[in-house]
Amino acid sequence: MANLKIKFCDVGFENPTVLASGILGVTASSLKKVVKDGAGGVTTKSIWLEEHKGHSNPTMLGTENYFINAVGLSDAGIEKASAETFPEYLDGKSPPGRDLRPAPIIASIVASSIDDFGELAEKIEKCGPDIVEVNISCPNVEDEFGKPFACVADDAVAVTKLVKGKISSVPVIVKLSPNVESIGEIAKACADAGADGFCAVNTYGPGMVIDVDMRMPVLKNKVGGVSGPGIKPLAVKAVYDVFKATGLPIIGTGGVLSGEDAIEMMMAGARLVGMGTMVYYRGSEGFGEVVREMDEWCEKNGVKNIEEIIGIIK
Amino acid sequence: MNIKTFDSRPVALPIKKIVKENETTNTYVFEYFLGSKPGQFVMMWIPGVDEKPFSVAFDDGNEFWLTICNVGGSTAELFKMKEGDKVGIRGPFGTAYEFADGDHLALVAGGYGAAPMYNVASEAVKKDCKVEFMVGARNKDLLLYTHKVLGLGSNVNLHISTDDGSAGFKGYITQVLEDLLKKEKIDKVFTCGPEVMMQAVGGVANAQGVDCYLSMEKYMKCGIGVCGQCAIDDTGVLACKDGPVMNYADVKDLPEFGKYHRDSVGKKKHFN
Ligand SMILES: Cc1cc2nc3c(=O)[nH]c(=O)nc-3n(C[C@H](O)[C@H](O)[C@H](O)COP(=O)(O)OP(=O)(O)OC[C@H]3O[C@@H](n4cnc5c(N)ncnc54)[C@H](O)[C@@H]3O)c2cc1C
Numbered sequence: 001m002a003n004l005k006i007k008f009c010d011v012g013f014e015n016p017t018v019l020a021s022g023i024l025g026v027t028a029s030s031l032k033k034v035v036k037d038g039a040g041g042v043t044t045k046s047i048w049l050e051e052h053k054g055h056s057n058p059t060m061l062g063t064e065n066y067f068i069n070a071v072g073l074s075d076a077g078i079e080k081a082s083a084e085t086f087p088e089y090l091d092g093k094s095p096p097g098r099d100l101r102p103a104p105i106i107a108s109i110v111a112s113s114i115d116d117f118g119e120l121a122e123k124i125e126k127c128g129p130d131i132v133e134v135n136i137s138c139p140n141v142e143d144e145f146g147k148p149f150a151c152v153a154d155d156a157v158a159v160t161k162l163v164k165g166k167i168s169s170v171p172v173i174v175k176l177s178p179n180v181e182s183i184g185e186i187a188k189a190c191a192d193a194g195a196d197g198f199c200a201v202n203t204y205g206p207g208m209v210i211d212v213d214m215r216m217p218v219l220k221n222k223v224g225g226v227s228g229p230g231i232k233p234l235a236v237k238a239v240y241d242v243f244k245a246t247g248l249p250i251i252g253t254g255g256v257l258s259g260e261d262a263i264e265m266m267m268a269g270a271r272l273v274g275m276g277t278m279v280y281y282r283g284s285e286g287f288g289e290v291v292r293e294m295d296e297w298c299e300k301n302g303v304k305n306i307e308e309i310i311g312i313i314k
Numbered sequence: 315m316n317i318k319t320f321d322s323r324p325v326a327l328p329i330k331k332i333v334k335e336n337e338t339t340n341t342y343v344f345e346y347f348l349g350s351k352p353g354q355f356v357m358m359w360i361p362g363v364d365e366k367p368f369s370v371a372f373d374d375g376n377e378f379w380l381t382i383c384n385v386g387g388s389t390a391e392l393f394k395m396k397e398g399d400k401v402g403i404r405g406p407f408g409t410a411y412e413f414a415d416g417d418h419l420a421l422v423a424g425g426y427g428a429a430p431m432y433n434v435a436s437e438a439v440k441k442d443c444k445v446e447f448m449v450g451a452r453n454k455d456l457l458l459y460t461h462k463v464l465g466l467g468s469n470v471n472l473h474i475s476t477d478d479g480s481a482g483f484k485g486y487i488t489q490v491l492e493d494l495l496k497k498e499k500i501d502k503v504f505t506c507g508p509e510v511m512m513q514a515v516g517g518v519a520n521a522q523g524v525d526c527y528l529s530m531e532k533y534m535k536c537g538i539g540v541c542g543q544c545a546i547d548d549t550g551v552l553a554c555k556d557g558p559v560m561n562y563a564d565v566k567d568l569p570e571f572g573k574y575h576r577d578s579v580g581k582k583k584h585f586n
């Protein structure tokens with residue numbers, strides 16, 4: 001058994017796999033199930049200050065090569081998260097007959113104005129997450145809110161400064177958009193503004209899938225963010241760029257489906273590996289399987305401690 | 315579905331026929347090889363409107379049916395559509411009602427639950443099963459599928475109850491079930507209908523020592539185990555993937571069973 005334990009901004013993870021935001025993250029029961037299935041940590045669905053409806057269906061679809069979604073960040077708001085999701089997740093009680101390891105919970109927060117992020121930050125810190133992830137990079141609400149903050153360096157810096165100014169007890173990481181000219185430059189600007197680390201990347205695009213028989217886009221929102229296997233080489237390069245530019249801890253996310261994919265992400269500079277779309281292909285049991293595959297790779301390649309491979313690509 | 319694994323794009327299908335079942339319920343017929351098992355569901359995309367889950371009411375490999383109740387939102391838009399108009403279908407998804415050749419089955423239906431129960435019955439008679447088809451409604455105008463059930467032949471007995479006594483037994487269908495289970499040896503009870511009704515049915519069946527399988531209808535957004543909208547407290551199992559058909563014994567003690575479901579943003583809605 002290789003040592004797969006990871007410290008990320010001083011938070012301990014049993015293994016490097018993390019559930020990405022927006023997948024199986026609506027309730028505490030669901031997050032606990034993902035931990036039971038093997039994830040080292042989990043991220044909540046992005047939480048708003050108020051309830052947010054999101055888009056109507058169809059909101060997602062997949063093929064062998066890619067996945068696309070325009071859920072539109074539906075969420076019940078911070079009140080439900082603080083009354084229900086966090087207390088139930090953190091009570092440590094496992095569902096009957098289940099052996100639940102403790103696993104860090106990352107709170108993803110989202111807002112449509114920079115000011116809202118301040119109020120949300122104060123409220124989310126009180127919920128007791130292990131890490132706060134600031135989602136400024138969702139590409140499928142552009143019609144509602146315009147270009148994501150993560151696509152404009154000044155906005156990204158303003159949000160980072162504001163949230164960092166409010167939250168002192170836990171690390172704050174910024175979820176970056178790959179849909180920019182230089183993700184390294186944006187990351188560097190956020191790092192200078194105080195970000196403790198990053199989640200890279202959110203979905204690509206937006207893209208569009210047309211049903212040729214219907215002669216209309218399948219997604220109700222017409223366009224959506226692209227994830228899954230097709231984006232992996234792009235995401236690996238994005239993580240490589242962010243690591244080069246900042247050296248800060250990164251949750252490398254995008255198209256990871258297997259243990260070898262996860263190793264690849266770590267070689268590019270990721271300390272943790274986020275997986276969302278993997279669940280479509282392998283179910284949440286996929287977390288345990290990916291961890292086993294990572295361990296097998298380490299055994300075969302004489303890697304005793306997974307830390308050894310982080311960022312080895314120069 | 316005859317599409318590549320991992321392809322969850324909808325297939326555009328024209329509505330071949332629309333059959334009016336009662337004031338608020340239509341059956342939509344599609345000519346297509348769906349390859350579903352009774353109890354499974356599809357996601358139906360009503361173009362420009364929404365996409366919602368519906369149980370398969372019949373599937374013989376040539377055509378399949380969906381029996382849909384107009385509850386006012388996107389179903390109201392569907393009810394404006396005509397034969398020949400196209401909808402998108404993804405699926406079939408989820409678990410099925412499983413039975414063995416020659417089983418003696420009691421199928422207990424409430425509301426549009428009669429449709430998926432009919433699907434079980436139509437498959438079960440092909441496997442020499444004996445079927446007790448039990449359907450309850452508030453009054454006789456709301457009874458669904460009773461004529462179709464009578465057409466399934468002599469291996470199917472129809473039992474009806476109405477709250478007002480306008481047809482069959484006056485009272486709840488659970489009473490009819492209990493009487494039957496005390497008299498006859500039933501191998502399995504299958505039920506589909508409002509959650510609180512299924513809870514009562516499961517209770518009656520288990521008290522008589524009979525296994526009961528039901529259909530968990532939780533708010534479903536993706537139908538493919540990704541969004542987490544349908545996760546059930548407190549085990550986190552997914553109604554769309556680990557269900558909808560589940561063993562009553564496995565769900566009866568779950569804190570949300572018979573008590574609440576969630577809406578499109580994940581807020582609890584208590585049954586009243
Ligand atoms: C596995 C499964 C099988 C179903 N089979 C049938 C069937 O065979 N026939 C039938 O008439 N109905 C069936 N339903 C219910 C059907 O999906 C809803 O009636 C329909 O989605 C309502 O759409 P609406 O926009 O008209 O209603 P709305 O006005 O949006 O809502 C009315 C009510 O419908 C329910 N509902 C709405 N959206 C969903 C959703 N995405 N998932 C689950 N419930 C929802 C909620 O309880 C809501 O309160 C099934 C549901 C599930 C989960």
Ligand SMILES: Cc1cc2nc3c(=O)[nH]c(=O)nc-3n(C[C@H](O)[C@H](O)[C@H](O)COP(=O)(O)O)c2cc1C
Binds near residue numbers: 023067068108231254
């Ligand atoms: C259905 C779906 C919903 C998502 N919702 C969110 C969200 O609420 N917040 C967020 O930051 N990212 C969201 N994402 C993006 C993922 O967290 C992830 O960054 C992206 O999908 C790339 O990783 P993957 O290829 O492993 O899925 C969502 C992705 C999908 C597929």
Ligand code: FES
Binds near residue numbers: 533539545552554
């Ligand atoms: S409906 Fe999305 S996980 Fe079940």
